[in-house]
Each structure stands twice: as C-alpha cells, then as structure tokens.
C-alpha cells in the first residue's frame with residue numbers, strides 16, 4: 001500500500017552505507033519511521049527534502065517490516081535557513097526531540113502537529129520570544145496528557161492558596177507547604193506569579209500567552225520549571 005501525506009521531519013540517521021532512516025510526524029497518521037533507500041548518495045534528490053524540521057509532502061510505501069519513502073517535496077522550511085541563531089536552532093531541535101518522545105507510533109496527532117508547526121514558525125521569526133520554548137514545553141505536555149495539577153495539593157488535595165508552595169516534578173503538580181515538609185520527593189519552590197502563569201497557559205493560545213510580560217526572574221523560573229518537568233515526565 002502506498003499513501004501520500006504531509007509530515008514534519010523529526011530526525012534522520014544513517015542506515016547501512018547509503019540509506020537513511022527518517023522519523024517524521026505525519027498529520028494524518030502520526031509518528032512513523034521509514035527508510036529512504038540510497039538517500040545518502042551524493043546525487044540523491046530525496047536527501048535535501050528529508051532534513052529535520054522541514055514540512056514535506058511524502059509518498060510512503062508501507063511494508064510489513066519496513067516502510068519506504070518514495071518521493072519527498074519540501075513545502076515549508078519555517079525560515080530555518082534565514083535566521084539561524086544558535087538558540088533558535090537548539091530550541092527547534094529540542095522541540096523535535098520532545099515531539100518524537102511524546103508521540104506514539106501510528107496514532108493521529110493533529111493537535112500536536114499543528115502546535116509544533118506553529119512553534120516552528122514563531123521560533124524562526126526575526127522577533128525573538130524569550131518564553132516561547134518554555135510555553136511550548138508545557139503545552140506539548142498538556143496535549144500529550146501530561147498536564148500538571150495546578151489547583152489542589154497533590155497530597156492533601158486542599159486548594160492551593162498563595163504562599164509557600166512547591167512543584168513536584170515526579171508526580172506532576174503543586175504541593176502545599178505542609179505536605180512539602182512531609183514528603184521527600186524532588187520538590188522545587190514555586191512563586192505565586194509562576195503558578196498564575198502556568199494556569200494562564202492552559203486557557204490561552206500560544207500567541208496570546210507570548211504577549212505576557214514576564215520579568216527576568218519569573219521568565220527564568222518558568223524556564224527551569226519547564227526543563228525539570230519535561231525531564232521527569234518523558
């Protein structure tokens with residue numbers, strides 16, 4: 001069976017002497033890995049279209065054990081080649097890694113696809129959004145069903161009120177000060193402002209959230225929370 005699909009290339013690695021194994025997120029079929037026969041050869045026309053972080057139209061031949069890529073045509077490079085600040089490139093590569101980790105094989109993930117695409121477009125704009133990657137991380141985890149508990153304490157279930165609260169990365173959510181003393185998990189203090197930001201992210205789109213003005217300390221706090229949380233969760 002052969003089908004055509006739109007996909008974003010997540011990564012590729014060499015296979016044998018001249019082939020490439022390409023992992024991509026298809027908008028209609030989810031995450032897949034397929035082989036591009038001969039794509040490592042210098043004259044291969046396929047290889048250029050199979051670079052990570054491109055949106056491409058792919059023709060895929062589904063096999064019993066191995067799927068093969070027929071054609072690939074680039075539709076969108078997201079400006080990757082225009083504004084390659086090291087930070088933007090790092091963020092995009094890391095985002096692709098996270099998308100690969102949270103997406104199950106062969107399961108349609110339209111929301112994750114569209115969100116990842118939106119992130120890539122914003123990431124390579126000439127305007128730099130300092131909180132983009134942190135916000136992306138929290139929203140991606142939410143779309144993958146890994147949203148932290150932000151209303152009630154994970155242990156005693158009391159409503160979290162402003163004050164000394166903690167974020168439990170392992171169990172994914174907030175812990176009140178009373179319970180934080182009793183538990184020995186990996187908890188990090190979280191400010192009232194950071195809790196507000198995380199709650200806000202749930203209800204508003206990425207573009208609207210990016211309009212939030214966070215001071216440097218708060219921005220750094222959210223960044224650390226996002227990094228630690230994603231590392232514990234996936």
Ligand SMILES: [Zn+2]
Nearest residue numbers: 153156176179
């Ligand atoms: Zn508690």
